[in-house]
Amino acid sequence: MSKRRLTHKQLRQTKQNQRKRVEHASKSSTHSTQSETLGPAQFGIVTSNFGQNLVVQDEQHHSHRCNVRQNLGSVVCGDEVVWHQLATEEGIVTAIRPRRSLLERPVHRGDAKPVAANIDQVLIVTAPVPSLQKTLIDRYLVASEIAGINAVILVNKIDLLSAKELDALKGQIETYQDLGYSVLYFSAKSGVGSKELVQILKSKNSVLAGQSGVGKSSTIKFLLPDQEIQIGELADRLNLGKHTTTTSQLFHLEHGGAIIDSPGVRDFGLWQYPKEKILWGFKEFRDVLGMCKYRNCTHHHEPGCKLREKAESGELSAERYQSLLKILTQVNL
Ligand SMILES: Nc1nc2c(ncn2[C@@H]2O[C@H](COP(=O)(O)OP(=O)(O)OP(=O)(O)O)[C@@H](O)[C@H]2O)c(=O)[nH]1
Ligand SMILES: [Mg+2]
Ligand SMILES: [Zn+2]
Structure with missing residues (x-):
């Protein structure tokens, strides 16, 4: 895949144009823009992205399918955007508002793909099944430190463990607590630990990240039982190397804040960093x-x-x- 590189001048111009569009939207969210085919500029938040096809939620939490205007670069889950309704059912995103943070995931050697924007914290989800991968936790911690995003370790599926096994697992995770990271023991199946989880998610934008099959989607389904969320059988996934969740998706939480489900990873290289x-x-x-x-x-x-x-x-x-x-x-x- 070829990568388009913008010159400094082009970059500056793109940023200036974006700023103008954001300013314009702040001034007039009711007035129409010059173009007849565009509806008024509105603010929204990106709740899912399939390449250039996005779902944007307006301020009333209604969802709209949108395309992205060229030159905007990658638009990701959690991005706050300016968008316009078109004459068709669809809308178009014309500007990305400045990001508070950006979590990236390496895709190829030296190449990174943005995963989620405007995130306050990453919940690194891990579980005794399929396996506790401490080096993967370390990789996510490094990425979170570099991105300046708070990281929390969520150990899911503790319903599968006897008291003795849980103690042993806690011993393995202790290092992270000693380093000052918060660790939460949880089960999306039994609900144990859910009070602490709700507390930690309250009024923040969080992203769930981790290996495939650890129960990221199950955790969201536990919190939001009415949402349609795909959960995969572990056996299928291990045999076929399948990931159940294929695109990131943002959900609003009842007590404020939002949570983003993301596709599982097999590995998480850090090639893009010196x-x-x-x-x-x-x-x-x-x-x-x-x-x-x-x-x-x-x-x-x-x-x-x-x-x-x-x-x-x-x-x-x-x-x-x-x-x-x-x-x-x-x-x-
Ligand atoms: N026993 C037990 N099983 C769980 C728990 N949470 C999830 N599971 C099971 O683990 C399997 C994987 O769950 P998912 O929620 O699809 O995992 P995921 O992390 O979203 O996986 P990807 O979307 O592929 O990244 C399913 O069979 C779930 O039923 C839990 O707390 N306890
Ligand atoms: Mg999933
Ligand atoms: Zn040395």
Whole structure:
């Protein structure tokens, strides 16, 4: 797929045009624009996107199918936009309002795809089944740190565990709590932990992210039982490598805020980031980085590598250190 690159001048112009359209919409949401075929400019929020085809909810939460005007770039779930009704059933999005945050997901080496915009927090969903993937949690944490978005770890399906197994799992997750991340134990099946979940979601925009089959859609279905949400059988998915949710979708929550379901991932590379950023994404390593003997330390084998020393002595988590090395090896390939 070829990637269109805009020159600085074009970028500036696009931004200026967008700003003008946003300003225009703020001034007159009732007056028609110059073009007869366009209805008045309205604000809306993107609740799902299939490429250039979007669903936009207006301020009364009514949904409209919309296309996107050229040159706007990717428009994603959670984007606040200016749109116009066309003479047909459809609408057209003419501007994206400035984003507060953007969560991206790498698709190919060096290429990133925006997943969701204007997010306050990422809920990294994990579960004992299909498997607890701690390196995937680390990858999401790095991406959230870099994007400046708060991350919460949601451990789902705890109904499947005996008290003893739950204790063992808590022991495995403890590292993250020690680092200051919130961890929630939950079951979309039994509802245990739902009070805490509702509390954490209240009045915020959250996105659920994680491996396929951990129960992201089931969690939303638990919160919003009247919504039509597809939930897949785990067995089918594992056999066919199928993902049940194929596009991100935003749902409004009863007590304010919104929640975004996103397709499961098999892997989550961090290729688009320079090595220094990835290191910085491991927040407990930040203070140690300048202390290594060699300035160009790869933190792998060098003598005087403080990061390795502290991981070996147990001052830093050896598992997180191994996770970092794994990610860096992939990035350097
Ligand atoms: N026992 C148990 N099963 C659950 C729970 N939550 C989800 N499941 C099951 O896990 C399977 C996968 O659930 P989904 O909600 O489709 O998973 P997902 O994360 O949305 O998957 P993708 O859309 O492919 O990314 C389904 O069979 C659910 O019934 C839970 O709390 N306990
Ligand atoms: Mg799903
Ligand atoms: Zn080092």
